[in-house]
Amino acid sequence: MPTAVEADLQKKAQSVPPGSFRHVVLSAAKRFKSTWAELGKLLVQVRDEAKFEEWGYESFEAYCLKELHIRKNTALKLTRSFSFLAKHEPPEVLKDEEFPQRAPAFEVVEVLADAADRGQLSPSEYRSLRDSIWNPEKPTNELKKEFTERFPRPAPEPPAEDVALRRLAQAARKLASELSGSRKVPKAIAERAAALADDVEELAASVTNG
Incomplete structure (x- = not known):
């Protein structure tokens, strides 16, 4: 039995023209957990082209929350993680039809994207570990643990x-x-x-x- 969120996404998908870009994003949101890279790619386009304004939303965050039931922080992680791959991978990789299913685990890419934002991960370092994250036989938990330890977050500043x-x-x-x-x-x-x-x-x- 579908959840309330899934039912709402289905209802909204039925209210927009099939095949339209808006319909494509709604469909991707329903498949979010299995194909995060697909949704991340689409959300980057929605944000960068301000598609949410065409659909009656005042901001990208409002669109994600009200239409897709995706919180601001989750939307940020999705767009940042996809943008990280887009920056480090050849264009043909992202255009491959099998890219959404073959993409590295979201939890792993998120750790690497955070490390890159902090200046801890260079393009050459990414190339050196690329094979491990694209290897479907590598356990996600092990990779996440390895990279979290390799690229630790700095200790928080003590409060004033x-x-x-x-x-x-x-x-x-x-x-x-x-x-x-x-x-x-x-x-x-x-x-x-x-x-x-x-x-x-x-x-x-x-x-x-x-």
Whole structure:
């Protein structure tokens, strides 16, 4: 039995002319999981040619969400991953009729696209590992793990001092509130927690206000 999303995509596909580009994209969205590269390629065209405007949507993101049930982040990953392959592969590879079925796993290409965006993966490095990602016998999980370790994300920047203090103040206030609401916590402990929350909030405010 089709899901609600599949049923909605089917209904929309029936409402547009068969064979039209809009109908092609809707059909690809229904096959998304098995042929991500097909949908990624089409979405790049929808975005770059602003097709969504012709179809009554104010933005590419709104079109993806409302018509295809694809969230902004997913649409970004699809277009970025396909664009990565388009940049590193010969045109004839992408034009091959079997390309959507033969394309490397989305999870693997996404890791490589992220690495390329961070400047960690050069075109020559891609060529050196190309055979492994296009090999259908290579397990996707192993490849993803290998490349995630090979091209690690940089450690996140520590939060600014004022942001960190505001978070601590919120945590202190929450703890004080929970202690105050518990019948098993002595009043003296709850009062000390409330006083501590007051002090941390005051400190956070002084740092924020300079």
